[in-house]
Amino acid sequence: MKIQLQIGFGILIAAVALYLYFQLSQLGKVRQSEETTIEQATAPSKTETATPSTKLQNPYDTPDPADPRITRLKNGNVLYNPSIEASRSLSKTIEPKRALETIHELIDHYRFAYQENPVGVENFEFTEQLLGKNRLRIVFIDPESEAIQGNQLVDTWGTPYFFHPLSGQKIEIRSAGPDRQFWTNDDIQSANSSTVEATM
């Protein structure tokens, strides 16, 4: 009887040991995974894009230096390539309505990263945030864009756009139009990238 109890106790101890071993090994895997994530987040800046190693829905949820959509600059800024690419169409010859759509597209990219629009009401506040003055230093517009004059985004006639924040998710952008005067009949405005219209 005593021997049977000792055997049973031994089996119990072994089972507990196996269980603890299994749990600790799982914990180790989790920690390894976390360390990988931290390493990714603190990876040295690169100036070139790389081939993708993972498929991420949002490149900012889990920073991945290999994500082809981002280019890390040595100064710490991060170019978001789809947005940068879109911004390069903002030339002086772009069709005015298309320019408004493009700026909305840039703000869409910003909202994709931060789940909200840039905060502010002045043109330069929006422009600076699109240029990288944001928490993760993500650049959404080509700093060399012809649409940037000083620290403001300007329309094809050279007038700074008027930004009207309706909410954290919706913003109206207005161009003063060819007469360069706001609130006149030739103004062009839009609430999103698909509703650009001439208005007053």
Place this chain on the structure above:
Amino acid sequence: MPKDLKNISRRQFLKAGTCGAMTIGPLVNTIAQLSLINSAAASVQNPLLVGSDYKALVCIFLRGGCDMNNVIIPIAGNSQAEAYASDRGAVGIANGVVNATYNPAGVDNTIPINAQGGEPYGLHPSLVNLAAMFNDGDASFVTNVGTLAEPTNKNGYSTTSLPKQLFSHSDQVTQWMSSIADQPYTSGWGARVSDLYNDTWNANSQTSMMITAAGGNQFMQGGNSVNQYSVTSTGAISLASFGSNYGSALNPDGSYQTGSTGQRLKALERIMQYSHAHIIEEGYSEVVRSARANEEIITQAIQIESSLGIDFDTIFTAYGADSGIANELKAVARLIAGRECLGNNRQIFFVDLGGFDNHASINGSLPGLLDQLDRAIGAFNAGMKELATKDANFSYDKVTTFQASDFNRTWTPNGTNIVTAGTDHAWGSHSFAFGGAVNGGSFYGAYPELSVGGLDDVPSGSRGRWIPTTSVDQFAAVLANWFGVPAGSSEMQTIFPNLYRFDDPFAPAANLGFL
């Protein structure tokens, strides 16, 4: 919302919003009164449900962001009058200071007010009644109040936590109404007051403690136990397609008309009396029955004024108050007069006026808007005074009305043309309050330094966007305290979870003793 959906109760199910999905429209307002159906008739007959402890809080919300820089105006003799005249330029009101372009004769078009112990100020020329109320001690202003996540100033602007989506309309409206500037919206502070105190204050309640004459609003939304009830400016919202106030379906004696519309209403009401095993069917029927019961209560309450010898139509007409907000406030006045029918010792009302987002042509828009507001509040204030003379259980200090808006507007205009210029979104604003309990004729809080790039200006840009020196939390806490929420209580902390971050609004140093 319980995790175990198998154990969900009918009430929990209804609260979760299913009724809204059933497209029963305004009837959802009555959902919190499901338990009151049986007592509806009794309420009309019992005139003693509300005692002398009655208090009503009325919120006037100016949608779009009212330019309060043109409501309180420093006039000649005020140390900031020169700055006003030069900086406001095309949108400035002539304040007695010469401006070579816009006021070469140095005319003063403002209405002077006698702010106690302060420099000379005037109100916008449209605010005749508000100026009189201020000078009579009925009204006061709390200056430079706004949404804040924590105290901040020019030096701390870039390092402190700021309200979410500062300068955007809907976010700032939400934060004014929730008084929680750094968290996603879950409820309004009016709803939280009601949640905590409705059972205590309103033991004989026959309808919601929160009544809106301006449709659904976030100030009253999100409560766990009390929902807002919508009325129109003429009374309860009737079921659609039966004529105005069931005029096409009911005879004057309440019987059904013999025509198809009358018989349709009769059939509908009979169907609604059936009991249903399915919770959704039963819930729908209960809501419809409750809505009809509330309609009766509201209709009875609206009619009390005549038995008291008051005619609010005459009072409002005398003030030329016939706008939308005037009619909303008239409905509120009638419901206050008929409070015995509603059975609530504490009642919160909500009205609003839109159109203040004047990025362009503000000189053409603002005077008319302020005129509408001024006539409405003048008439409402007179109505409350009149009610106090006719109703022995009512006194003028039972009702406190306060005003709020999305935000103030930029100090500097966005143009130089007096026809087209407007102002843009800013931050710290001024709010007025009036009523018999208000310590009137004064400015409370801290009046801002009206200087571009000055101590109170947001250190970004150069438009004059005042950083609030009083938070919405502090402002609202004083109102809630007057309403009955003890200062320093756990309930106050629950209603205003960020209040502890700011100076005690009840300490003299806060200068918020407007009530």
